[in-house]
Amino acid sequence: MKRMEGRNQTPIAEFLLLGFGDGPHLQPLLFMFFLVIYIVTVAGNLLIVGLVVTDRHLHTPMYYLLGNLSCLETCLISTLLPRLLASLLSGDRTISVKGCIMQLYFIGITSTAESLMLTAMSYDRYLAICNPLRYAAVMNGRVCCQLVAGCWMSSLMTSTVGMFFLFQFTFCDSKEIDHFFCDFSPMIKLSCNDTSTLELVTFIIATIWTFVPCLLTLASYTCIITTILKIPSHTGRKKAFSTCSSHLIVLTVFYVTVITVYMVPAGNTPKVLQKIFSVFYTVLTPMINPIIYCLRNKEVNESLRKALKLVTFRHRHRNLTDKF
């Protein structure tokens, strides 16, 4: 109760998201930077979804999960960047308290679902490589559907519980959030209620939702790698590894950035650096995922080539018919 002394107790209805400071030269540059990132991310992920839906060669559980991950990443980045872009363009940095909670809610759903979906994908690879005889029996369209639904449902449930608590709170300390989106801890600091219970509960839930998927993924990949190393022929090893290497790269980027954001001590690091880490963590994985799959994964790459050939062929064909 001590921390409430000397606080202004009038509830506020709006926050000020400080973003990246207010240097006048910086805003247009940041706007261009995030606009390019947003376009590349959405286009890349929609391309993957399009390929998975249209190409029959990609109608397997592994690519269904990839297509769903791409949908999810489009949602995730769309909860963050459009608002940031609008505020960089207009210079209006206010956001209503309700709007802020809603943004946090959607970020909570999509980022939890993302970590669960990456885990589901490693489970799929685990079955395919460590248990190939059971794979066809266990992994079918229905199980894949259940995995996807499970990811969405459980992240929806946890985030809804969190949002229910947050809506009970009043905010009355200061309006300023020194961040570029409504994140949990900067926001909760501005509450004038006793937040210790909520902070504890959120910490426990976040730890469970981060470390359990992380451990399951690690276990899957330990098994996958030991199995691959036991394959006697060089080409066999290469072939087995090629089906999971793209996923492994995406996983590494995801966990390295998450761990950096959480492990870097908040007190000692400059605020700017913290924000840059947050950009990496929220924006980098959705952006590089389609790029890595298009460049590195043989089947996606081939499907993309075929699609491109089809487009250029039609284009040439139309040019010819226009001429005659």
Ligand SMILES: *[C@@H]1O[C@H](CO)[C@@H](O)[C@H](O)[C@H]1NC(C)=O
């Ligand atoms: C998502 O997963 C479901 C269930 O496996 C699948 O039917 C659907 O095609 C997937 N969606 C995309 C865009 O890949």
